[in-house]
Amino acid sequence: MAIEDSSEQLENLASGIRRCIACRLHESRRLAVPGEGPANAEIVLLGEGPGGKEDATGRPFVGPAGRYLDKLLQSQGISRNRLFITNCVKCRPPENRTPRRDELKTCTSTWLERQLELISPRTVVLLGQVAARQMLGDTATVSELHGTVQERDGRRYFVTYHPAAALRFDWIAATLREDFEVLGKLLAQPTDSP
Numbered sequence: 001m002a003i004e005d006s007s008e009q010l011e012n013l014a015s016g017i018r019r020c021i022a023c024r025l026h027e028s029r030r031l032a033v034p035g036e037g038p039a040n041a042e043i044v045l046l047g048e049g050p051g052g053k054e055d056a057t058g059r060p061f062v063g064p065a066g067r068y069l070d071k072l073l074q075s076q077g078i079s080r081n082r083l084f085i086t087n088c089v090k091c092r093p094p095e096n097r098t099p100r101r102d103e104l105k106t107c108t109s110t111w112l113e114r115q116l117e118l119i120s121p122r123t124v125v126l127l128g129q130v131a132a133r134q135m136l137g138d139t140a141t142v143s144e145l146h147g148t149v150q151e152r153d154g155r156r157y158f159v160t161y162h163p164a165a166a167l168r169f170d171w172i173a174a175t176l177r178e179d180f181e182v183l184g185k186l187l188a189q190p191t192d193s194p
């Protein structure tokens with residue numbers, strides 16, 4: 001598909017997300033946060049859900065966790081131009097609580113899967129436990145899988161911690177830095193490498 005067509009379809013999905021009332025999270029949101037990045041992104045970064053700053057701006061990862069993520073990306077020379085950044089749920093859960101199972105199911109089946117199909121990224125980076133469980137199944141744990149590549153249904157996932165957790169725990173910050181070194185090497189490989 002031509003990039004212009006994909007970009008238009010991705011923007012159509014974003015418009016739908018901004019109007020979506022498919023789950024209860026629409027009731028308390030200010031702005032839905034569809035995600036941002038090119039339709040031909042090689043990498044999708046997937047978090048849990050928008051926080052306060054994201055809810056106020058409609059943009060993903062623009063708060064403290066987003067700034068930390070930017071530093072991690074820069075440390076590996078990974079340009080944001082290569083990335084599409086989004087979340088499992090597109091509307092902020094009240095008080096930043098964890099999204100509920102039915103909210104995750106509704107939002108991923110209605111929007112996320114369609115975004116991923118359209119972008120068809122080389123790698124999806126799962127940031128944190130919620131994203132890992134949503135894409136890899138209920139038994140997936142970040143503490144066991146971080147820093148590794150997992151294949152599911154023809155898609156390649158790289159698992160790591162959520163940057164927000166790194167702001168609370170030094171040991172997670174150290175682990176996240178190590179994981180991003182692995183990710184940097186992985187993304188430096190030629191496209192057809194395993």
Ligand code: SF4
Nearest residue numbers: 020023026090091107
């Ligand atoms: S979280 Fe997702 S499914 Fe729920 S209202 Fe927002 S966009 Fe719709």
